[in-house]
Amino acid sequence: xxxxxxxxxxxxxxxxxxxxxxxxxxxxxxxxxxxxxxxxxxxxxxxxxxxxxxxxxxxxxxxxxxxxxxxxxxxxxxxxxxxxxxxxxxxxxxxxxxxxxxxxxxxxxxxxxxxxxxxxxxxxxxxxxxxxxxxxxxxxxxxxxxxxxxxxxxxxxxxxxxxxxxxxxxxxxxxxxxxxxxxxxxxxxxxxxxxxxxxxxxxxxxxxxxxxxxxxxxxxxxxxxxxxxxxxxxxxxxxxxxxxxxxxxxxxxxxxxxxxxxxxxxxxxxxxxxxxxxxxxxxxxxxxxxxxxxxxxxxxxxxxxxxxxxxxxxxxxxxxxxxxxxxxxxxxxxxxxxxxxxxxxxxxxxxxxxxxxxxxxxxxxxxxxxxxxxxxxxxxxxxxxxxxxxxxxxxxxxxxxxxxxxxxxxxxxxxxxxx
Amino acid sequence: xxxxxxxxxxxxxxxxxxxxxxxxxxxxxxxxxxxxxxxxxxxxxxxxxxxxxxxxxxxxxxxxxxxxxxxxxxxxxxxxxxxxxxxxxxxxxxxxxxxxxxxxxxxxxxxxxxxxxxxxxxxxxxxxxxxxxxxxxxxxxxxxxxxxxxxxxxxxxxxxxxxxxxxxxxxxxxxxxxxxxxxxxxxxxxxxxxxxxxxxxxxxxxxxxxxxxxxxxxxxxxxxxxxxxxxxxxxxxxxxxxxxxxxxxxxxxxxxxxxxxxxxxxxxxxxxxxxxxxxxxxxxxxxxxxxxxxxxxxxxxxxxxxxxxxxxxxxxxxxxxxxxxxxxxxxxxxxxxxxxxxxxxxxxxxxxxxxxxxxxxxxxxxxxxxxxxxxxxxxxxxxxxxxxxxxxxxxxxxxxxxxxxxxxxxxxxxxxxxxxxxxxxxxxxxxxxxxxxxxxxxxxxxxxxxxxxxxxxxxxxxxxxxxxxxxxxxxxxxxxxxxxxxxxxxxxxxxxxxxxxxxxxxxxxxxxxxxxxxxxxxxxxxxxxxxxxxxxxxxxxxxxxxxxxxxxxxxxxxxxxxxxxxxxxxxxxx
Numbered sequence: 006x007x008x009x010x011x012x013x014x015x016x017x018x019x020x021x022x023x024x025x026x027x028x029x030x031x032x033x034x035x036x037x038x039x040x041x042x043x044x045x046x047x048x049x050x051x052x053x054x055x056x057x058x059x060x061x062x063x064x065x066x067x068x069x070x071x072x073x074x075x076x077x078x079x080x081x082x083x084x085x086x087x088x089x090x091x092x093x094x095x096x097x098x099x100x101x102x103x104x105x106x107x108x109x110x111x112x113x114x115x116x117x118x119x120x121x122x123x124x125x126x127x128x129x130x131x132x133x134x135x136x137x138x139x140x141x142x143x144x145x146x147x148x149x150x151x152x153x154x155x156x157x158x159x160x161x162x163x164x165x166x167x168x169x170x171x172x173x174x175x176x177x178x179x180x181x182x183x184x185x186x187x188x189x190x191x192x193x194x195x196x197x198x199x200x201x202x203x204x205x206x207x208x209x210x211x212x213x214x215x216x217x218x219x220x221x222x223x224x225x226x227x228x229x230x231x232x233x234x235x236x237x238x239x240x241x242x243x244x245x246x247x248x249x250x251x252x253x254x255x256x257x258x259x260x261x262x263x264x265x266x267x268x269x270x271x272x273x274x275x276x277x278x279x280x281x282x283x284x285x286x287x288x289x290x291x292x293x294x295x296x297x298x299x300x301x302x303x304x305x306x307x308x309x310x311x312x313x314x315x316x317x318x319x320x321x322x323x324x325x326x327x328x329x330x331x332x333x334x335x336x337x338x339x340x341x342x343x344x345x346x347x348x349x350x351x352x353x354x355x356x357x358x359x360x361x362x363x364x365x366x367x368x369x370x371x372x373x374x375x376x377x378x379x380x381x382x383x384x385x386x387x388x389x390x391x392x393x394x395x396x397x398x399x400x401x402x403x404x405x406x407x408x409x410x411x412x413x414x415x416x417x418x419x420x421x422x423x424x
Numbered sequence: 425x426x427x428x429x430x431x432x433x434x435x436x437x438x439x440x441x442x443x444x445x446x447x448x449x450x451x452x453x454x455x456x457x458x459x460x461x462x463x464x465x466x467x468x469x470x471x472x473x474x475x476x477x478x479x480x481x482x483x484x485x486x487x488x489x490x491x492x493x494x495x496x497x498x499x500x501x502x503x504x505x506x507x508x509x510x511x512x513x514x515x516x517x518x519x520x521x522x523x524x525x526x527x528x529x530x531x532x533x534x535x536x537x538x539x540x541x542x543x544x545x546x547x548x549x550x551x552x553x554x555x556x557x558x559x560x561x562x563x564x565x566x567x568x569x570x571x572x573x574x575x576x577x578x579x580x581x582x583x584x585x586x587x588x589x590x591x592x593x594x595x596x597x598x599x600x601x602x603x604x605x606x607x608x609x610x611x612x613x614x615x616x617x618x619x620x621x622x623x624x625x626x627x628x629x630x631x632x633x634x635x636x637x638x639x640x641x642x643x644x645x646x647x648x649x650x651x652x653x654x655x656x657x658x659x660x661x662x663x664x665x666x667x668x669x670x671x672x673x674x675x676x677x678x679x680x681x682x683x684x685x686x687x688x689x690x691x692x693x694x695x696x697x698x699x700x701x702x703x704x705x706x707x708x709x710x711x712x713x714x715x716x717x718x719x720x721x722x723x724x725x726x727x728x729x730x731x732x733x734x735x736x737x738x739x740x741x742x743x744x745x746x747x748x749x750x751x752x753x754x755x756x757x758x759x760x761x762x763x764x765x766x767x768x769x770x771x772x773x774x775x776x777x778x779x780x781x782x783x784x785x786x787x788x789x790x791x792x793x794x795x796x797x798x799x800x801x802x803x804x805x806x807x808x809x810x811x812x813x814x815x816x817x818x819x820x821x822x823x824x825x826x827x828x829x830x831x832x833x834x835x836x837x838x839x840x841x842x843x844x845x846x847x848x849x850x851x852x853x854x855x856x857x858x859x860x861x862x863x864x865x866x867x868x869x870x871x872x873x874x875x876x877x878x879x880x881x882x883x884x885x886x887x888x889x890x891x892x893x894x895x896x897x898x899x900x901x902x903x904x905x906x907x908x909x910x911x912x913x914x915x916x917x918x919x920x921x922x923x924x925x926x927x928x929x930x931x932x933x934x935x936x937x938x939x940x941x942x943x944x945x946x947x948x949x950x951x952x953x954x955x956x957x958x959x960x961x962x963x964x965x966x967x968x969x970x971x972x973x974x975x976x977x978x979x980x981x982x983x984x985x986x987x988x989x990x991x992x993x994x995x996x997x998x
Contacts, residue, residue, distance in 0.1 A: 052768075241774065244765060246719030254720075254768040256761050403770035412770060412780040417757060419786060420768035422885040 052421045053313030053401040057223045060404030061315050062243060063216035064251035066206045069153035069318055069394035070187045071145075071173075073197055079145045080192035086141040087363045088117030120365060121356055130334050130355035131348075133370030142368025144376065145191035148173055154394035155306045155318050156181035157379075166302075168388035170378040183392040185376040186323070189369065195362035202332070202362055205289070210249065212242025214288035216397075217257055218305070218315065219404040220271075220278075226309050229273040234305060236285045237404065238265035253313070254420060256403040260288075273309060280305040282321065289331045292354045294338030294346045296331040299324060301380060301390055313401035322379030322390035329370050333358065468947050472940040473638055473974030476627035477519035479934045482507060484697055486623075488657035490538060492690075493577045494551070498541050502534035507706060512818060514701050515931040528618075535617035539610040548606055556605040563605060567595045571612055579621040580651075580659055581644035582668070591615055625652065625934075629975045639975040643667040646973050650681065653932045654967060655690035656697040675968075682967045686960055692738050695959065698931050699737050702819060703791075705730050707800055714805040718881040721799070724762045729796040729882075732758045735777070736791055741959045748924055748957040752790040752820075752914040755781040766795050766883055787877055787895070787907040788884065792816060792914065798875060798882035807880045809848050809872030816871045820914060822923035825868055829860045846889035849873055870897040874910040921957055925949045928959075932966050944971045 053059050074080045092098040098116050100109050122128060123135035152173035158166070159181055173182040190196035196203055209215055221233040237259035244255035259266065264286060271280035282302035289298040300321040307317025330337045334355045338346040345351075359366050377388035401420070481489065483504040490500055505527045508517030542551055549555075552570055556563035571591045575583040583591075591612045599608030616622055625648055632640040641649060644659075647667040651659040659667070663681055671677025685691060700706075708730060713721035735758040740746040757767075757780045764771035767788075771778055782788040791797060801815040802808045817823040845851045852873075856865045874897035879885050887893060895906040899913040914920055925948045930936060937945060948965060955961040966972055 244761075247715045247722055248719065250719055252720055252765050255765050256770045256772060258772065258774070403764070405770060405772045408772060410772060412759070412772065412778055415780050416755075416783040417759075417767075417769040417780045418783040419788065419884040422768070422879060422883050 054220075054223055054226065055418060055420065057221060059220045059223060059313065060257075060402045061218040061220075061313070061399035062239065062251065062255065062257055062402035062404075063209070063218065063397050063399045064243070065396075065398040066209065066216065066319075067203050067396050068186065068190070068196065069184065069320070069396040070196060070198070070203070071150050071152045071191060074145075074191055075197075077150050078147055079150055080143055081147075082143050083192075085143045085193045085364050085368065087360055088120035088365055089113040089360060090363070091120050091141050091365070092116035114360070117360070121359065123367075128352050128356070130359060130366035131336055131352050133329065133334060133367045136365075136367030136370075138371035138375070139365045139368030142365055142372055143192035144372050145188040151176045151178075152182050152184050152187050153318070153396060154182045154184040154187075154392075155179075155304065155320050157183040157302070157304065157320055157322070157392055166380065168378050168381055168386075170376070170392075182394075183320075183378065184394045185378045185391045186328075186393040188376045189372045189391065193362065193364050193369075195364075200362075208290050210243060210245065210251070213290035215239030215241070215243050215257070216287050216399075217259055217402065217404045218399055219406075223273070226273060226311070227276050232271045232273060232278070234269050234271040234278070234280045235404075236267045236269075236283070236303070236305075237406075238262070238287050251400060253400045254402065256405060258405050258408050261408075267303070269303075269305075271305065276308055276310075277317070278305060278307050278309050278315065285319075285321070291331075291335060291338065291358075292350065293341075294335055294350065294354065295341065295343075296335065296338055297327065298331050299327050300393060300395075307397070307399075315397075315399040317397065318394055319397050320392070320394040323393040324380070324390045325373045325377050326389075328373055328391060328393070333364070333366060333369050466947060466950065468969050468971065469943040471632075471635060471638060471970040471974035472938065472944065473640075473971060473976040474933065474935055474938045474941065476629060476641075476975050477934045478627070479515075479519045479625040480521060480523065481623055481625065482514060482518055482697075484700070485652060485656055486534075488655075488693060489578075492657045492660065493574070494538065494542055498538055500534055501537050502530045504530060506709065509704070509706070511930065511936050512702075512822070513927065513931055514706060515934050516936060519934040523623075531618050531623060532614070535614045536610075538617065539613040542613065543606045543610050559605050560603055561605065562596055562599045562608065564592060564596070566605075567592050567609055567612065570609060571595070571616070574613065575616055576664060577658060577661075578616045579619070580625075580648045580664070581621075625649075627975075632974065635970070635974065637977060639977060641973045641975060643670060643672050646672045646678075649932070649973070650685065650967055652694075654682065654685040654694050654963065655688065656694045657690060679968060682964055686964055691960070692742055694963070695738055695742060696734050698928060699734060700730070701931060702927055703733065703797065704800065704815075704819065705796070708796075711800060712804050713799070713881060717805045718879075720762075720765045720883075721881055722762075725766055725795070726799075728760045728762045729766075729794065729799060732760075732763055733791050733794045733796040736794070745958055745960065748952075748959050749915045749920055752792060752920070753911045754791070755784070755786070755789055757782050757788075763795065766881055768883060786884075789908050789911040790914065792820070792911070793875065793878065793882075793907050795882035798878045799880070802880040802882075805880060807848060807876060807878065809852060809876060810865060810868045811872065812875050813868030813870065813872030816914070817867060820923060821917065821919045822926060823867075823919070825864055828864070843889065846891035847893055848876055848888065849894055850891075871899055871910060873897045874904060874907050877907060921952055922949045924959070925952050925962060928962060929966055932963075932972065938976070940976075941971065944969070 071077070071079065074084065086094070093113055093116075095116075098113065104112075121130060123132060125135060127135045129136045148171045150173075153176055154173070155175075156172070156179070170183070170185055172180065173184055173187070174180055175182045190202070193200075193202070195201045215238070217237040217239050219235040219237070221235070223229055223232050240258040240260045241256075244252045246252055265288070267283045267285040269280040269283035271278055282304050284299070284301045285303045286297050286299035289296040300319070300323055303319060303321030305317070305319050307315045307319075309315055335346070335351045336355075338351045338354070340346050355366060373391055374387070377391045379388055379390035379392060381388045486504070487500050490498055505524060507514035508521035510517040510520050541547060551574075552566065554563065554566035554569055556566060568588060571588050572583060575588065575591065594615050595608045595612035597608070598611035599605055602608060620626065627645045627649070628642050629639040629645070630642045632638045640646075644664070644667045647659040647663045650672070651657060651663055662684070666672055666677060666681050669677075672681065708726050711726060715721070736754060736756050737751060739756070739758075740750060740754060741748065757769075759767065759769065759771045759778050759780060760776070761771045761774065769780070787793070797815070798807075798812070801811040803811070814825045817825050845854060852865065852869055856862045856869070874895050876888070876893050877884060877886065877895045885893065897904055897910060899910065899917065902909075902913040902916070904910055904913055922945075926937060926945055929945070929948060948962065948969075951965045952958075952962045955965075
């Protein structure tokens with residue numbers, strides 16, 4: 006931290022030292038005043054930190070993936086097919102002469118049903134294990150394209166807590182990027198950079214769920230070898246501006262459920278905050294069904310800016326069954342009051358999603374297990390979780406852990422706008 | 425304000441003399457130097473009064489009146505025409521503005537809606553103690569009873585027989601057309617609510633026996649002036665009874681009613697109405713901020729910001745019976761979550777208010793450092809030391825700042841991103857080199873620059889364009905280094921209490937002060953000072969003063985008498 010300010014002062018001095026620089030008395034006095042009035046503690050008193058504490062609300066979150074698959078070598082066999090796409094490739098699925106768009110779409114929907122139903126009649130979205138791996142569900146097998154994320158298993162033997170897999174190279178050439186979820190979804194239409202499935206934070210911005218991060222014990226936002234980092238589900242809807250952008254310095258209460266709270270030791274090095282692994286989970290809402298988004302051995306790796314913006318990756322391992330549930334099958338979807346959501350809603354949403362987003366439920370289910378690389382089952386050795394990387398951005402917020410702890414009657418210190 | 429500007433110098437001289445007298449009061453034993461033995465003020469000078477005025481109900485008065493008469497759950501679905509601000513107050517504008525066709529339409533729509541609700545199946549039994557044998561028959565006695573009861577409350581005086589007959593006849597004709605008693609009665613109620621007698625506060629006069637040559641408001645006009653001054657609403661049943669019984673014409677009776685109204689919960693509404701007017705909160709209706717620069721600004725914040733200041737005021741002035749001048753130095757912080765975003769402080773309570781204090785080392789002191797004041801007196805995308813300085817002069821010190829001359833070059837001050845001139849102080853310094861601008865900016869800017877640590881929304885900042893902000897300033901010879909110093913300077917400024925007194929009186933009577941009322945203003949200011957700058961006490965003093973109800977004769981006070989005669993000629997009781 007001290008380094009940064011020393012650099013700043015040197016730069017100023019240099020600008021005034023040039024032989025052609027005309028240093029007027031006024032400019033010199035302004036410069037001296039500037040230097041004298043600079044906070045001596047450098048970045049330790051960044052506006053978003055008070056008494057070593059800082060809070061953040063996640064303002065953007067998306068899966069960290071790779072570039073557009075059709076423009077790369079990621080999917081040489083093409084993109085995954087939905088059940089309708091599969092039916093359309095059959096003789097019965099060809100468009101009939103004079104058949105209208107609506108009629109053809111209706112026939113494709115009906116025809117596709119056979120591919121979403123197991124031989125025993127079970128729906129494959131609610132019972133994907135009743136089906137088989139789907140050859141029409143394509144995944145990424147090459148590793149030559151840059152993929153976003155961080156190294157999750159650096160320095161550990163694959164056998165210890167993961168299964169054999171091939172790492173990617175990061176966008177800036179970093180080795181060892183663990184992002185097996187990208188392999189699963191990289192050839193699915195909806196997971197392309199602008200795809201619908203990667204815009205799941207729309208629900209966050211409408212207030213259905215949210216994520217809070219809190220730091221404690223921060224002495225220096227550039228280099229600090231020990232900070233406490235907490236992750237919480239947000240109990241309040243995110244506050245937005247009239248232009249629908251998340252607002253900084255809003256107050257949020259944390260979800261009091263301890264299952265949605267996690268803590269980890271972290272460090273800041275050259276302005277980058279990293280944490281030790283910890284298990285976290287957040288809420289997720291689809292079609293008014295309440296789901297859980299867990300991430301085991303989650304690590305934060307993010308740049309902490311002078312303005313209090315935290316930007317980087319939250320990465321870890323998602324249990325395959327949970328990933329299938331909150332992202333595809335909604336089998337565990339609950340109502341607001343905690344009961345299991347109606348079968349029709351869960352099955353209808355899962356089948357509808359498969360149709361719209363371009364996958365088969367059994368295809369994605371088996372692909373998740375095929376590429377799973379974390380938490381091997383001690384009995385079978387089969388991995389049960391898959392490395393998952395989220396790109397996140399968080400902005401300053403007041404994170405309140407105890408709802409009863411109000412400012413009522415107490416002095417409050419304002420955070421200055423340092424723009 | 426116009427008059428005040430003209431004779432500001434003599435008034436200031438009087439104020440200084442009064443201040444000296446008060447200092448003497450403090451230093452000398454009781455009973456000396458013009459103070460009585462309890463440190464009280466001189467007696468009220470002989471009343472001189474002013475003209476009567478026709479004052480249109482403001483929107484808040486209209487809504488409060490309907491709520492008080494028919495209940496708070498009666499919706500008033502209307503958009504009211506904006507008020508006219510004259511001499512710094514909408515209260516004065518309410519006696520000078522006209523009534524447009526748009527207003528009439530809105531009043532008509534509101535009256536129809538209110539009458540439909542009041543006489544609807546669900547509510548009618550609440551308001552009528554009688555009923556027709558069947559709805560298709562016209563019960564004249566019942567209609568008459570309704571008209572007399574609500575006519576008294578809506579027109580704030582008993583109705584003449586001819587007026588009652590006309591309204592009952594309207595109900596009868598409505599029944600004949602529509603075949604329903606309540607549908608007919610609805611038109612009598614609408615008729616009362618769109619009448620000038622309801623929409624305008626018509627002041628009627630009578631001879632003042634104790635002060636020959638002067639008139640005074642009659643009993644019901646007194647009740648109306650008292651009620652709107654002390655509750656911002658219509659006279660309640662007890663006040664109307666007292667007026668009818670002649671009690672408002674006696675000192676004891678008047679005092680009893682004034683004390684009752686000040687002690688009532690409705691008194692806070694009057695204090696809020698005054699400060700909403702004085703602080704120009706109506707301008708929030710037109711306030712816009714650049715959403716990119718100030719994303720936290722929205723309608724919720726605007727409403728909460730006003731409420732924050734009003735809560736601070738009513739709590740300090742009423743609940744704590746505090747010194748008015750402490751409004752400029754209070755650190756009390758009523759906060760909601762929306763305000764917490766703008767102030768950048770945590771507010772745990774989800775839907776409601778928390779009261780805290782801005783930290784002791786903060787320069788966020790006084791209502792002039794609230795977001796309501798700072799955001800209102802700034803530009804959409806930047807702060808404005810000039811607008812803020814001008815507002816402090818005009819709102820809190822009653823000092824008029826002339827408008828800018830035409831053809832001023834604003835280009836320098838309108839470029840807030842200038843790297844050569846990073847702060848508002850830098851830009852204004854260049855701007856002030858134009859001689860035509862220098863004079864006024866010298867009056868405004870030193871005040872507003874002290875608030876430069878608050879951006880165009882009111883959020884605290886230490887830098888602008890990466891340059892440290894110098895928030896030093898001065899007020900009439902008192903220099904300070906930041907907003908905390910400005911707060912103290914405002915607290916101690918001799919014009920601060922006098923300005924409040926004058927504005928409060930003008931608010932109460934709906935007109936500017938007359939030249940002959942200078943001694944009365946001195947009397948009020950002295951009483952306010954001796955009373956410890958307590959606003960409820962000031963309002964009590966005004967309400968109990970002879971001058972409050974005194975009306976100058978046409979020769980003395982202009983055309984006021986003519987207005988009173990007009991009102992009488994139109995059917996109002998003398």
